[in-house]
Amino acid sequence: xxxxxxxxxxxxxxxxxxxxxxxxxxxxxxxxxxxxxxxxxxxxxxxxxxxxxxxxxxxxxxxxxxxxxxxxxxxxxxxxxxxxxxxxxxxxxxxxxxxxxxxxxxxxxxxxxxxxxxxxxxxxxxxxxxxxxxxxxxxxxxxxxxxxxxxxxxxxxxxxxxxxxxxxxxxxxxxxxxxxxxxxxxxxxxxxxxxxxxxxxxxxxxxxxxxxxxxxxxxxxxxxxxxxxxxxxxxxxxxxxxxxxxxxxxxxxxxxxxxxxxxxxxxxxxxxx
Amino acid sequence: xxxxxxxxxxxxxxxxxxxxxxxxxxxxxxxxxxxxxxxxxxxxxxxxxxxxxxxxxxxxxxxxxxxxxxxxxxxxxxxxxxxxxxxxxxxxxxxxxxxxxxxxxxxxxxxxxxxxxxxxxxxxxxxxxxxxxxxxxxxxxxxxxxxxxxxxxxxxxxxxxxxxxxxxxxxxxxxxxxxxxxxxxxxxxxxxxxxxxxxxxxxxxxxxxxxxxxxxxxxxxxxxxxxxxxxxxxxxxxxxxxxxxxxxxxxxxxxxxxxxxxxxxxxxxxxxxxxxxxxxxxxxx
Numbered sequence: 001x002x003x004x005x006x007x008x009x010x011x012x013x014x015x016x017x018x019x020x021x022x023x024x025x026x027x028x029x030x031x032x033x034x035x036x037x038x039x040x041x042x043x044x045x046x047x048x049x050x051x052x053x054x055x056x057x058x059x060x061x062x063x064x065x066x067x068x069x070x071x072x073x074x075x076x077x078x079x080x081x082x083x084x085x086x087x088x089x090x091x092x093x094x095x096x097x098x099x100x101x102x103x104x105x106x107x108x109x110x111x112x113x114x115x116x117x118x119x120x121x122x123x124x125x126x127x128x129x130x131x132x133x134x135x136x137x138x139x140x141x142x143x144x145x146x147x148x149x150x151x152x153x154x155x156x157x158x159x160x161x162x163x164x165x166x167x168x169x170x171x172x173x174x175x176x177x178x179x180x181x182x183x184x185x186x187x188x189x190x191x192x193x194x195x196x197x198x199x200x201x202x203x204x205x206x207x208x209x210x211x212x213x214x215x216x217x218x219x220x221x222x223x224x225x226x227x228x229x230x231x232x233x234x235x236x237x238x239x240x241x242x243x244x245x246x247x248x249x250x251x252x253x254x255x256x257x258x259x260x261x262x263x264x265x266x267x268x269x270x271x272x273x
Numbered sequence: 274x275x276x277x278x279x280x281x282x283x284x285x286x287x288x289x290x291x292x293x294x295x296x297x298x299x300x301x302x303x304x305x306x307x308x309x310x311x312x313x314x315x316x317x318x319x320x321x322x323x324x325x326x327x328x329x330x331x332x333x334x335x336x337x338x339x340x341x342x343x344x345x346x347x348x349x350x351x352x353x354x355x356x357x358x359x360x361x362x363x364x365x366x367x368x369x370x371x372x373x374x375x376x377x378x379x380x381x382x383x384x385x386x387x388x389x390x391x392x393x394x395x396x397x398x399x400x401x402x403x404x405x406x407x408x409x410x411x412x413x414x415x416x417x418x419x420x421x422x423x424x425x426x427x428x429x430x431x432x433x434x435x436x437x438x439x440x441x442x443x444x445x446x447x448x449x450x451x452x453x454x455x456x457x458x459x460x461x462x463x464x465x466x467x468x469x470x471x472x473x474x475x476x477x478x479x480x481x482x483x484x485x486x487x488x489x490x491x492x493x494x495x496x497x498x499x500x501x502x503x504x505x506x507x508x509x510x511x512x513x514x515x516x517x518x519x520x521x522x523x524x525x526x527x528x529x530x531x532x533x534x535x536x537x538x539x540x541x542x543x544x545x546x547x548x549x550x551x552x553x554x555x556x557x558x
Contacts, residue, residue: 058520142410149496149517150328167326170338173413173507174496176517187402188412 020048025059025072027178028100028154028196029230031265033072036253039261043252047245050175055151063092063235069246071233074100075156094231095242097253098262098270101197101214101227105182105204107189111137114208117225121162123192126169131190146181146193149174158194163250194226198266219268230267233252301540308537311530316465319534325498325509327518327528334531336511338498338537343510345501346415346490348484352424355476357423358430365431366438367460378432384426387419393492396421401493413495416504421489430479437471438464477550481543487512511535 023033030053037049052068059071060081077085077092085092103108104120106112112135122128123143131138142216147168148155159168175181181193186203197214200206206214218224232253234246241247252258284479311319316332322335366376400420401412441464449459465472494519495507 055520144410144412151518151520165330167329168325170324170499171497171507173411174509174517175495176491184412188405190410 001253020050021070021249022050022052022062022068023070023072023249024052024062024068025070026056026074026230027053027152028074029053029072029097029169029232031198031264032098032230032267035265036249036258039257040249040252044248047248049245049249054172057151060092060233063136063233064088064090066235069234070249073213073231073233074228075160076231077233090235090237092233093236094233095250095254096229096270098230099219099227099268100230101219101224101268102154102161102194103197103200103211103214104192104194104207104226105185105200106192106207107185107187108203108205109189111135111242112205112207114211117162117210120209121164121166124163124168124172125166126171141190144184144188144191145172146184146191147172147174148178148181148194149176154178154194154196158226161226196206197266200266213214216268223234230268295558297448304533304537304540307533308530311527311534314527315531319531322353323498323500325514327531332527334374334527336531336535336538338500339509339511339514339535341500342415342498342508343484343512343539343542346418346422346494346508346510347480349415349419349477350426353419354421354426354430354479354483358427358434358475358479359472361427361431362434362438363460364466365435367456373400378435379433381428385432387425389425389486389488390492392425393489394422396489396493404505409441411495411505411507413507414505415494415501415508416492418490418508418510419504422483422486425489426479426482426487429482430442430475433475433478434472437468437475440471441467473550477547484543485512485538487516491516511539 005212023037027216030051033051034081037051040047040049045093056071056073057078059068059073061062061078062068063071064081064084071092073094076094104115110131112131115134119128119134121182123134124147128134129142130140131143132140136144178195178199181195182199182201182204185191193250197206197219212218212224214224214227219227232250234241234250241250254271256272259272262269274398284551319334319336320340322333323338324333324335325339326333362379365377369377379476396417397413400417402415404412404414438460445463445467446459449463450456454463490508490510491513494509494513496509496513498509498514499506501508515535518528519532
């Protein structure tokens with residue numbers, strides 16, 4: 001009995017002194033969350049945070065079955081998720097943490113500066129197959145189309161904004177990571193791909209979409225057509241967290257410093273400019 | 274006392290055997306159970322439709338392209354790997370000196386320890402850019418997948434085949450040589466015939482390994498669900514589809530069940546192959 005009590009006490013103290021915060025979700029938000037956690041660790045050394053990036057849907061699913069405290073999502077809730085939320089009597093609240101734009105990238109050697117949403121859609125749905133159909137000055141080479149796989153939030157956003165319910169051509173190559181897309185476009189003179197602007201490097205060319213570059217101002221003003229808000233969803237069924245790890249994390253994220261880190265990760269800050 | 278000991282050992286062995294068989298049965302049961310809704314709901318559609326659009330609205334679950342890709346990549350890799358493996362083990366068994374054998378076996382054992390991810394990545398980094406110089410439109414394709422799979426399964430098939438050749442009694446070969454047959458003919462006609470079961474078994478295991486290989490085809494296959502018209506077209510085998518999509522398919526959604534159905538199809542292909550090989554082996558052996 002005494003042993004048992006000691007054990008209970010032990011477990012309890014462990015609970016008291018280490019709060020574990022579990023964050024899951026979008027791969028797009030992963031770099032932001034990573035920077036925040038690094039910084040938070042220096043402020044609160046005893047804070048335990050685990051971070052997993054697996055896609056927005058996975059994060060929200062984890063919020064439903066209570067295996068995560070915060071779900072990072074690069075999209076709004078789906079209708080089915082909202083319905084499920086109502087059915088279970090839960091209440092998830094979104095917090096905008098920044099903005100992301102999707103940049104359309106091509107190889108540096110391809111003589112192309114801008115593209116229209118309509119052309120982009122035609123390329124991805126397979127109606128246009130050669131570069132000279134995009135611009136007569138380009139060579140008659142097959143366009144090598146790359147896309148993130150269906151598990152990615154970037155794919156979902158791209159699909160919603162650009163394809164607008166139409167299907168991607170079956171020969172579009174679905175790849176597992178943004179890194180891969182960048183490297184391919186860098187090497188392959190006739191490739192086209194889309195990546196979150198946070199990932200764009202100097203080795204690829206970013207196209208103007210509808211004549212607009214994905215710059216900070218354009219995304220904040222909502223002028224650049226392929227952009228989206230980034231959210232943190234948290235379970236507020238029992239009210240907004242007024243203390244504890246979740247609260248610390250959110251408060252930091254929305255602070256000036258946290259928002260500077262959003263910029264550092266390559267996205268656009270939502271507050272404090 | 275002796276009786277007790279005997280029964281104890283028997284029970285122990287029996288328990289372990291039962292455990293492994295139960296695990297296998299559970300696995301098959303689980304796959305069937307999870308794919309049942311897809312079978313009931315989609316009926317024959319996965320096998321006749323080419324369109325694999327699981328995340329669209331309305332979704333389409335045509336797996337024909339995926340199945341064809343799987344079979345293509347398997348057949349091509351097997352056609353390369355199995356004869357090559359046989360010739361290498363032929364050489365090892367017949368002509369190689371002990372030192373040579375030792376070195377080659379060592380190299381093979383090192384090769385078989387290379388993780389498939391590394392092979393896939395190496396092909397992407399070193400082989401893929403070369404293709405661009407030849408004006409090939411897709412830098413991840415069937416050819417590269419076959420290359421990777423052959424590379425991956427070669428050590429496996431070589432070591433299995435060498436073992437089965439080595440298992441043939443020396444007397445048989447010596448009798449053949451004594452009757453004036455050359456080394457080459459002896460190995461080709463006598464040793465191979467005597468060890469045909471082992472060799473077939475090695476071939477089947479190699480094919481099964483190729484079918485189930487995921488990482489290489491995921492990395493270098495290209496991930497486009499089409500039936501390739503040339504060897505340089507991108508592909509997406511069943512394994513790649515499962516690996517790429519299962520993480521995002523909502524549990525108990527139709528997409529999820531369809532992916533399990535893909536797993537079931539793989540399992541069936543594998544079982545049919547094994548069954549036929551065993552049957553053939555019995556007739557010959």
